[in-house]
Every structure is written in C-alpha cells, then in structure tokens.
Amino acid sequence: MAEDLTINRAVSKKEQYESLIPQIEGLLFGETDFVANMANVAAALKEQFKWFWVGFYLVKSEELVLGPFQGPVACTRIKKGKGVCGASWQQEQTLIVPDVDAFPGHIACASASKSEIVLPLIKNNVVIGVLDVDSEFLDHFDDTDKTHLQSVINILLNK
Numbered sequence: 001m002a003e004d005l006t007i008n009r010a011v012s013k014k015e016q017y018e019s020l021i022p023q024i025e026g027l028l029f030g031e032t033d034f035v036a037n038m039a040n041v042a043a044a045l046k047e048q049f050k051w052f053w054v055g056f057y058l059v060k061s062e063e064l065v066l067g068p069f070q071g072p073v074a075c076t077r078i079k080k081g082k083g084v085c086g087a088s089w090q091q092e093q094t095l096i097v098p099d100v101d102a103f104p105g106h107i108a109c110a111s112a113s114k115s116e117i118v119l120p121l122i123k124n125n126v127v128i129g130v131l132d133v134d135s136e137f138l139d140h141f142d143d144t145d146k147t148h149l150q151s152v153i154n155i156l157l158n159k
Contacts, residue, residue: 007048017148020048024152028159037159039068041152045133046070052113053134057085059127064089067129075109083107085130088118092127094146098139110134117141119149123157 005023008016024044028037038056045054055069057078064078064085075083081090083106088095097116100106113134121129131153135141 005044005047009048009050013144014148016048017144017151020044021148021151021155025155028155032159034156034159035068037156041131041156042068042070045149045152051133052136053110053132056121056129056131058129059089064130069132071134072110072112075107078107084116084118085132088120088130089127092120092122094119094150096141096143096146098141100134112136114138115140117145117149119146119153121153121157 006019008019011019024041027040027044031037042055045051051071053069053071053074055071055074056067057064058067062080064080066074066076078086080086084095084097084100084103085107087105095118097103100108100113100116113136115135115138117133119131120127121131131149133141133145133149
C-alpha cells in the first residue's frame with residue numbers, strides 16, 4: 001500500500017526529523033523485508049530533506065555493495081577502509097565530513113557531493129552495512145543529523 005508523507009521544510013531540522021521519524025515507523029510497520037524497508041527509508045529521507053544522495057551499502061564478503069538509494073548513479077562496490085563509507089565500516093562509527101575534498105581517500109562517486117555523513121548499521125555487534133548521505137553543500141551535517149539518523153537506523157534494524 002502506498003503511503004503519503006507529510007513534508008514540512010518550514011521548521012527546524014530537528015523538528016523535521018521529529019515529524020518524519022514517526023512517519024517512517026508507520027511506513028515500515030508490519031513489513032519485515034529489509035531491502036523494501038531500506039528503499040522506503042531512503043525515499044522518505046530524500047523527500048523530506050532533498051539531499052543530493054541518500055542510500056545504503058551492504059556488507060558482502062569484504063566489500064560494501066550498493067543497496068537501495070535515491071539520487072544519481074553511485075559507486076557499486078567499496079572496499080573496507082576506503083572512502084568515507086569504507087572508513088565508517090572499518091571504524092564502526094559515524095563519520096561526519098564537512099568537506100569531502102579534505103577527506104583522505106575520498107571516493108568521488110559524484111563531483112557535486114561536497115559534504116557527507118555515514119552511519120554504520122550494526123546488528124549483533126557486527127556492521128552489516130552503512131547509511132550514506134551526501135549534500136551538495138559544504139558542512140551540511142551535524143550532531144542533529146547523527147542523532148536522528150541513528151534513530152532511523154534503530155527503527156530499520158528492529159523490523
């Protein structure tokens with residue numbers, strides 16, 4: 001069943017997340033397919049925030065492999081420790097990069113990307129993937145994004 005989101009960009013970033021997160025919970029309610037849920041999460045985040053790129057990479061063997069996303073075409077495979085996504089996976093922590101050109105080893109899937117946040121998806125103490133969000137603006141992400149995107153990941157991983 002298709003769902004409509006209530007999008008409100010005329011409020012603070014924190015308030016946007018506070019409005020969107022319950023809608024994501026509702027969107028995922030009763031659905032257990034992880035890929036379908038990742039796809040809807042990526043779409044909901046892209047709709048609300050109009051980020052340049054938002055999506056998931058999943059750990060398969062010793063690489064991150066592109067999963068559901070919204071935005072321009074993307075890198076398909078990323079090695080552990082490479083780029084922001086691979087570094088987040090290796091370090092098992094969220095990375096906020098205000099200027100991707102200043103990040104050592106940044107992988108430029110799209111030259112329009114200027115800043116990035118990557119959060120690991122950790123299940124049973126193992127990184128199973130990452131949520132990657134890119135902006136075409138410098139210094140776009142902060143602790144508000146980190147906190148609320150972690151809440152979104154928690155919802156996703158507990159379905």
